[in-house]
Each structure stands twice: as C-alpha cells, then as structure tokens.
Amino acid sequence: MDGETGRSGDEQGTENRIMEKKATKKTFLSAQARANVIKFCEILDDLPINFIFKLNKVSKGFNGSWKKTDLNGATAWQKGHRILFNSSLYPVRKEVFQAIEKEGYPLREIHFQDMKPKIDSPLTKERLKELYYRQKKSLREIGRQYGCSRQSIWLLMEKYGLKRRTASKALRIAVRQNKIPLIRPKR
Numbered sequence: 001m002d003g004e005t006g007r008s009g010d011e012q013g014t015e016n017r018i019m020e021k022k023a024t025k026k027t028f029l030s031a032q033a034r035a036n037v038i039k040f041c042e043i044l045d046d047l048p049i050n051f052i053f054k055l056n057k058v059s060k061g062f063n064g065s066w067k068k069t070d071l072n073g074a075t076a077w078q079k080g081h082r083i084l085f086n087s088s089l090y091p092v093r094k095e096v097f098q099a100i101e102k103e104g105y106p107l108r109e110i111h112f113q114d115m116k117p118k119i120d121s122p123l124t125k126e127r128l129k130e131l132y133y134r135q136k137k138s139l140r141e142i143g144r145q146y147g148c149s150r151q152s153i154w155l156l157m158e159k160y161g162l163k164r165r166t167a168s169k170a171l172r173i174a175v176r177q178n179k180i181p182l183i184r185p186k187r
Contacts, residue, residue, distance in 0.1 A: 040093050041086035043107070044068075045075050053099040058092050125160040128153075132162070136173050139164075 051068045066077040066084075077084045089096050101107050123146055131137045131145075139150035139157075146153070157164060165173070174180045 037087055037090050040090050041075075044077075044086040044089070044096075047100070047105065051100075051103070051105070053096070053103050055092065055095055055099055058095045062089075062092050062095075123153075123156060125162070128156065128160060128162065132157070136177070138170070138174070 047068055049068055049070060052065055054065045055062050057063070061082075064079045066079050066089075069076050069078050069083075071083065071085075075086050077086070077089065097107060123142075128142070131142050132139075137145075139153045143150045143153045154164070171180070
C-alpha cells in the first residue's frame with residue numbers, strides 16, 4: 001500500500017498503464033488529424049492561382065466566392081477584404097471539395113486515385129446475406145469480389161439492417177476455413 005494514495009503497487013501500475021495507453025491514443029489521433037490537415041492544404045496548394053469556388057449554406061463567415069491568391073509565398077483565399085489560409089478552410093473541407101468539383105476541377109481523378117471505387121455491380125440484400133451468412137465470407141472477401149473496401153460492405157450491411165458477426169465468431173470461422181492457423185499451447 002502506498003501511504004499517500006492508499007493504493008497497492010498493482011493498482012498503481014494498472015492505472016499508469018491505462019493513462020499511458022490513453023496518452024498514446026491521443027497522440028496518434030492528433031498526429032492523424034495533423035496529417036489530414038496537411039493533405040487538405042496540399043490539395044488546395046495544387047489548385048491554379050486565381051481559382052475561384054463558391055460556398056453556399058455553410059457556417060457563418062465561409063459563405064461566398066473565394067479566390068486563390070499568393071500571400072508572401074503562401075496560398076491564401078480571399079473574399080473581399082477577408083483572407084484565409086488553407087488550414088482555416090479545413091472545418092468546412094467537405095463543402096470546399098464539393099464546390100471545387102462543381103467548378104469543374106477533377107479533384108477525385110487527381111488526388112484520390114488510390115481510393116477504392118464504389119461497388120461496381122449492385123449487391124442486393126439477399127446476395128449479401130448469401131455471401132456473409134451462408135457462405136461465411138468475410139467483409140474483406142466480399143469487398144474484393146465487388147471491387148470495394150470492407151468498410152463499404154460494412155456500410156451496406158448497416159443500410160440493409162444486417163447484423164455482423166462478433167469478433168469471436170469471425171475468428172472461429174477463419175480458423176475453420178484455415179485462414180488463420182490454430183496455435184495450441186504446449187503441454
């Protein structure tokens with residue numbers, strides 16, 4: 001027992017490990033968020049100078065036509081007397097991307113070629129049930145078959161109201177199908 005906290009060494013160690021895990025997760029998330037902002041800024045940097053896009057029905061202060069300008073070597077966006085840098089537009093990135101595409105700039109073809117395409121052929125609820133429940137295929141296998149990501153299949157299952165397997169059931173199926181080797185403890 002620790003005299004100050006009234007906790008045993010095991011309790012203190014467990015609490016420290018939990019706090020370390022949370023700090024690591026927070027660091028990863030903030031690093032990922034920074035990477036997303038950087039990618040967004042790079043995309044806006046690639047647009048030609050004097051490019052104009054219009055935002056409508058966005059949060060106050062963002063509505064209107066924005067023109068790309070150069071401000072001491074940095075990309076800036078000007079609307080009247082107001083000037084914003086790329087990262088200032090990040091909170092409304094979805095609307096910015098839509099407005100840029102509306103202006104005819106092929107954003108998806110240039111910057112997102114590596115993204116998985118949407119499902120090529122229609123995957124009906126019945127066909128998805130057949131593949132997932134009866135044939136016991138994984139989301140990844142179904143996604144490969146239909147030329148999309150496992151996340152797309154997961155969203156489709158959600159849309160159709162289909163329940164996914166638990167992690168333990170998925171693991172048992174994968175072991176039975178020899179996708180994952182079963183390692184037994186030595187005796």
